[in-house]
Structures are given as C-alpha cells and as structure tokens.
Amino acid sequence: MAQSFKDILNSGKFVITSEIGPPKGSNIGTMLHHIDILKGRVDALNVTDHQSSVMRFPSIGGALAIVERGGEAILQMTCRDRNRLALQAELLFAHTRGVRNVLCLTGDAVVVGDHKTAKGVFDLDSSQLLRMIRLLESGKDMGGNDLDGGVAFCAGAIVTPEADPPGPQMIKFEKKIDAGAEFFQTQAIYDLDNFRRFMDHARKFKVKVLAGIVLLTSAPMAKFMNKNVPGIVVPQPLIDELAGAPKGEALRRGIEIAGRMIREIREKKLCDGAHIMAIGKEEVVPDILKAAGME
Numbered sequence: 001m002a003q004s005f006k007d008i009l010n011s012g013k014f015v016i017t018s019e020i021g022p023p024k025g026s027n028i029g030t031m032l033h034h035i036d037i038l039k040g041r042v043d044a045l046n047v048t049d050h051q052s053s054v055m056r057f058p059s060i061g062g063a064l065a066i067v068e069r070g071g072e073a074i075l076q077m078t079c080r081d082r083n084r085l086a087l088q089a090e091l092l093f094a095h096t097r098g099v100r101n102v103l104c105l106t107g108d109a110v111v112v113g114d115h116k117t118a119k120g121v122f123d124l125d126s127s128q129l130l131r132m133i134r135l136l137e138s139g140k141d142m143g144g145n146d147l148d149g150g151v152a153f154c155a156g157a158i159v160t161p162e163a164d165p166p167g168p169q170m171i172k173f174e175k176k177i178d179a180g181a182e183f184f185q186t187q188a189i190y191d192l193d194n195f196r197r198f199m200d201h202a203r204k205f206k207v208k209v210l211a212g213i214v215l216l217t218s219a220p221m222a223k224f225m226n227k228n229v230p231g232i233v234v235p236q237p238l239i240d241e242l243a244g245a246p247k248g249e250a251l252r253r254g255i256e257i258a259g260r261m262i263r264e265i266r267e268k269k270l271c272d273g274a275h276i277m278a279i280g281k282e283e284v285v286p287d288i289l290k291a292a293g294m295e
Contacts, residue, residue, distance in 0.1 A: 005044040005072045005101045006154035009183055009208045014266045015273030016294065017074065017185065017210060018285050019046035020066070022057035031062060032069070034282040039071030041286055041295070046103060046185070046275070049076040053113025060090060060099075067098040074156070075099050080107025083123040084132065084142050091136060095151040102153045103185065104129040126157055127172075130179035156183035159209075160231035161198035162191060170201065177205050185275040188214035188225070188232045192264060199271055210273040211265050215281060215288065216254040219243035255284055259291020266292070
C-alpha cells in the first residue's frame, strides 16, 4: 500500500508536491492527463480552488479524480466562497471519498477575478479553518454537535517568506501553527538567502515547510510578477537570464532555473521539500524534476 502524504512528510525524505489547475468548463481531459503524468512522480498533488478568484471546475472534483486514479490528493479549500456549514460538509464528503489532505486558505479577493460582482463569504479565515478541521477530528461540529462518524486530515497552510515587511507574515505563520497546521507550502521564492533567513525562524517549530517554486516562462512574466503579485520578488539576475535565452528557449531556461533552485534547496537542506507550480504547463514538471536531479 502506498504511503500517505502525512507519513511521507514525517519520513525525513525530501518531499515533492505539485499542483493541478482545473479547467474552466466540464472538459476535464487535460486535467486527467496531467494527473496521470504526475501522480507517480510527486508525493502529492494539490488542486487549486478557483485560483485568483476565477471560476473553474471545483477543487473537490479534481481531488476525487486524483484519488480515483491512484494518486495522493491535497484538497485546497478557500474561505472566500463558502460559509462554515458548506466548509464542514465538504470536508465530511472529502473524507468519505478518500481525500486525507487539506490546504487551508483564506482566498483571494473577489475583485481580482472574473466575477467581480460576486459576494465574498469569508465566514472564516485560514487559521479558523484549521481549527475547524481539528474540531471535526474531535467528533464535534462548529455548533457543538456530535458527529456520527469522524474525519482525519493532514492539514496545511501557506506562508509568504518574502513578504515585506516580514513581521505580520511571521505572526500569521505562528498563528496557523497554533491552529494545527502540520505543513506549509510557501508562496513562490527566488531569493534563497532570504528564504534561509525565514527557515532559521521556521525551524524553531515542529512543522514541515515545502518551498514554493513557480515556473518562470519568460522575462516579461517575471517582471509582471514583480509588479503585480505581492510577496513575490524575482531577482534581476534571473530576469536577465531569461531575457538572454535564445529565441524560443525561454521556457527551457525557466525549467533549468526551477530545477537548479530545487537542487540547491535539497542539497543545502534548506527545508523539507518543494512545491512546484507550473501554472498551466503541468506537463513539464517531469522536466523540472530531471533538471533538479530527481528523475
């Protein structure tokens, strides 16, 4: 029997996770193809939950597809779209279908997405969602009622090591640990010296940290992230490296950069693993692993 993600996290190995972006529609062929490519190459697969507040096929649907196809799923849950009733019900459903891992997120603001007049819920935040999971595991719901059948999840959250200033982010990090987070997948990191400083603090806690690696596909993409994505800083030397790639080779250079970073993180034992976000190019994750010396 395959090891659970929780067991893998606690095994001491360098853990690799990646993520699947569900389609905007009911054609799940490409999503299933990506699951089949990655399920045997990574330790677990996240399924994003209306990422960037863009309406898509649901995270729970993608997570069930991963389980059905023999993979280990990490269900991403945001608090933006559901109140505590719906969140609890979805967790009960997920557990009955073999989903054992959850990544808890508050969720992006509605206005950044493609349904700008939708009403955000935000009944809970990510720390409260973590506490809710631990409450369900105790056999109670948030109304204090007994459950007929319990749940068990390996629950995690996100952290932004490159936040500026770092203080508020560190407070949130510790708050999530207190709420029951067992692992963290970071937002994208590119400055390993800065990440090392973050890990000096994170190592004080009994929690696993996976470094977030977003695949850079071009210099313009890197510049866009610097300008528009809070908490992400792509250093100028990496932008120059992408810009200097031969015509048509920027993606290949981005794969090399991602692989190089994962290899360095692993060799220097900076953290417990890496979370690869290829954002629509999931089929190249095996190439990133090869560049990292892990295939």
